[in-house]
Amino acid sequence: xxxxxxxxxxxxxxxxxxxxxxxxxxxxxxxxxxxxxxxxxxxxxxxxxxxxxxxxxxxxxxxxxxxxxxxxxxxxxxxxxxxxxxxxxxxxxxxxxxxxxxxxxxxxxxxxxxxxxxxxxxxxxxxxxxxxxxxxx
Numbered sequence: 647x648x649x650x651x652x653x654x655x656x657x658x659x660x661x662x663x664x665x666x667x668x669x670x671x672x673x674x675x676x677x678x679x680x681x682x683x684x685x686x687x688x689x690x691x692x693x694x695x696x697x698x699x700x701x702x703x704x705x706x707x708x709x710x711x712x713x714x715x716x717x718x719x720x721x722x723x724x725x726x727x728x729x730x731x732x733x734x735x736x737x738x739x740x741x742x743x744x745x746x747x748x749x750x751x752x753x754x755x756x757x758x759x760x761x762x763x764x765x766x767x768x769x770x771x772x773x774x775x776x777x778x779x780x781x782x783x
Contacts, residue, residue: 652676652678655667655669655676655678656678659678661773662712662713662745662746662773663711663712663745663750664745664746665679666678666679666746704781704782705761705762705779705780705781706756706758706779706780706781706782707776707778707779708740708754708755708776708777708778708779708780709774709775709776709777710743710752710765710771710772710773710774710775710776710777711743711752711773712743712745712750712773713745713770713771713772713773714743714744714745714746714750714770714771715743715744715745715768715769715770715771716741716742716743716765716766716767716768716769716770716771716777717741717742717743717744717749717767717768718741718763718767719767720742726767727739727740727741727742728740728741728760728763728778729760729763730760730761730762730763731759731760732759732760733757733758733759734754734757734758734759734760734780735754735757736753736754736755736756736757737753737754738753738754739751739752739753740752740753740754740777740778741765741777743771752777756780757782758780758781758782759780759781760778760779760780761778761779761780761781762778762779763777763778764776764777764778764779765777
């Protein structure tokens with residue numbers, strides 16, 4: 647496999663926050679692993695607030711930090727982490743995004759009140775997809 651292709655996959659790993667990626671194509675395969683000494687001790691993944699521009703009525707959009715499946719609750723028969731109208735504080739778990747069979751807890755980066763939940767449970771979301779809208783709290 648060409649070095650440029652391997653570098654492309656390494657960049658994809660960084661973008662998606664993956665620690666292992668294995669690819670097989672055209673009869674060759676490569677396995678990329680992020681060394682544990684280079685990883686942050688990541689129990690939580692901090693999403694980037696890509697756009698803090700207010701979207702009317704003093705709302706802030708909270709976007710997905712990765713591609714994956716959006717889950718509102720920790721398990722199928724449990725209550726959701728947050729509901730519309732809930733006050734959240736920096737560090738509170740908002741949802742889980744499953745990426746590459748890893749469950750990533752997504753946490754609030756600031757205090758606020760949930761004004762809208764913009765993703766459905768079990769929905770595949772892209773990087774930058776609006777997950778929540780908050781009122782400043």
